[in-house]
Amino acid sequence: xxxxxxxxxxxxxxxxxxxxxxxxxxxxxxxxxxxxxxxxxxxxxxxxxxxxxxxxxxxxxxxxxxxxxxxxxxxxxxxxxxxxxxxxxxxxxxxxxxxxxxxxxxxxxxxxxxxxxxxxxxxxxxxxxxxxxxxxxxxxxxxxxxxxxxxxxxxxxxxxxxxxxxxxxxxxxxxxxxxxxxxxxxxxxxxxxxxxxxxxxxxxxxxxxxxxxxxxxxxxxxxxxxxxxxxxxxxxxxxxxxxxxxxxxxxxxxxxxxxxxxxxxxxxxxxxxxxxxxxxxxxxxxxxxxxxxxxxxxx
Numbered sequence: 001x002x003x004x005x006x007x008x009x010x011x012x013x014x015x016x017x018x019x020x021x022x023x024x025x026x027x028x029x030x031x032x033x034x035x036x037x038x039x040x041x042x043x044x045x046x047x048x049x050x051x052x053x054x055x056x057x058x059x060x061x062x063x064x065x066x067x068x069x070x071x072x073x074x075x076x077x078x079x080x081x082x083x084x085x086x087x088x089x090x091x092x093x094x095x096x097x098x099x100x101x102x103x104x105x106x107x108x109x110x111x112x113x114x115x116x117x118x119x120x121x122x123x124x125x126x127x128x129x130x131x132x133x134x135x136x137x138x139x140x141x142x143x144x145x146x147x148x149x150x151x152x153x154x155x156x157x158x159x160x161x162x163x164x165x166x167x168x169x170x171x172x173x174x175x176x177x178x179x180x181x182x183x184x185x186x187x188x189x190x191x192x193x194x195x196x197x198x199x200x201x202x203x204x205x206x207x208x209x210x211x212x213x214x215x216x217x218x219x220x221x222x223x224x225x226x227x228x229x230x231x232x233x234x235x236x237x238x239x240x241x242x243x244x245x246x247x248x249x250x251x252x253x254x255x256x257x258x259x260x261x262x263x264x265x266x267x268x269x270x271x272x273x274x275x276x277x278x279x280x281x282x283x284x285x286x287x288x289x290x291x292x293x294x295x296x297x298x299x
Contacts, residue, residue, distance in 0.1 A: 021055075021071040028057055030066030043069055070123070072221055081222060085117040085126075086192040088158040089212070095195055115154070117188075125218040129182035148181075158190040165229040165273035166214055172276065172283040184291065191216040193226070193258065217290075224263045225290065231270040266290075 024046060026032055033039045043057045050056050050071075060070040060081070083103055086093060090113035098106045107114050117126070119134055132147060141147040152174060159166045170189055177184045194211045215227035230251075255265050266286070273279040 024050075024057060025069060025071055028069040030063050030068070034066065036066055039067055039069070070222075081121045082218065082224075083118070085121075085188060085216075086114060086195075087117070087188040087190055087216070088115040088155045089113060089190050089192065090158055093192065121218055124220050125223070126186050126188075127182070128184055128186045131186040131188075132182070155189050163229065163231060163270070165231065165268065165270040165279075168273045168276045168279050169215070169227070169229060169268065169283060172280055173287060176280075176284055176287065185217045185219055187227075188216045188218075189214065191226075193263075219290075222262075226258060226263050226265045228265065228267045229270055229273060230267050 028039055028043050028046070030039065033042060047056045055071055057069040058072050059067055061068045084105055086095070091110060093107055093114045094109040095105055096108045098104045105116070107116060117131065117134060119130070132144070132151060135141070135151045136144070136147045139147070139150070141150065156167070156170060159170060166189070170187065173187050174181065190212060191214075192212050193216070196211065213226045214229050217225040217227070219225055258265055268282075272282055
């Protein structure tokens, strides 16, 4: 609609222009300032002026022994890039560190039931074409079409068979963007956000909630977007016959923890996704808004 109000028409101050963002990153780089103390003084000064417009220069790594800074939108994203993505699991993974110093992990048993994407995730997040390239190389599949279908089927097989909502959301996303799938973010199902070898009962009150999430998308600007499809098991007990406020409270506590860690969480009711035909406009509008916002945000 031509007269539709743009999504970004809000009262908050505008974020820095992307060209200005690259300019600031260049000024803070070791190429321009080959002195760590000078870099950090510049970053501290710049961040005082960037904070009112919702942005900051964050440490993202190093280059030739010097810190490397990236401009990110304040309050969005974690400022960190993921190192291990454990997803599409067919069961609980058996994880161990092969090098705790380097955060190198290994799936000790049943590795065929777990997918681990361990390649660097860049500023643009994780796109489908990057996930597909990884799949082709690690599975030695030369034909892109065959690789696309095998990757889709492998991820789809990890979804709970009784959750029509999750399956419809996954199918609709790939169907809606089928003509330009390589350019959109990968939708990772059954993603492990936390890991604890002990059960919630063993860990007690200190246990992390929501260990595994339904879907994760890695978007530009280090944004981590979690999608959850809530069925009755999220707020009832005894096969959905009785409400369970404790379950609901635990879910909300887990959400708060993730939000404090920089994740964005969107929840769908299972009923709104149960029928694929009725769910299509809901899913289409959601991803259109989410991805339009992502592409328009310079950070």
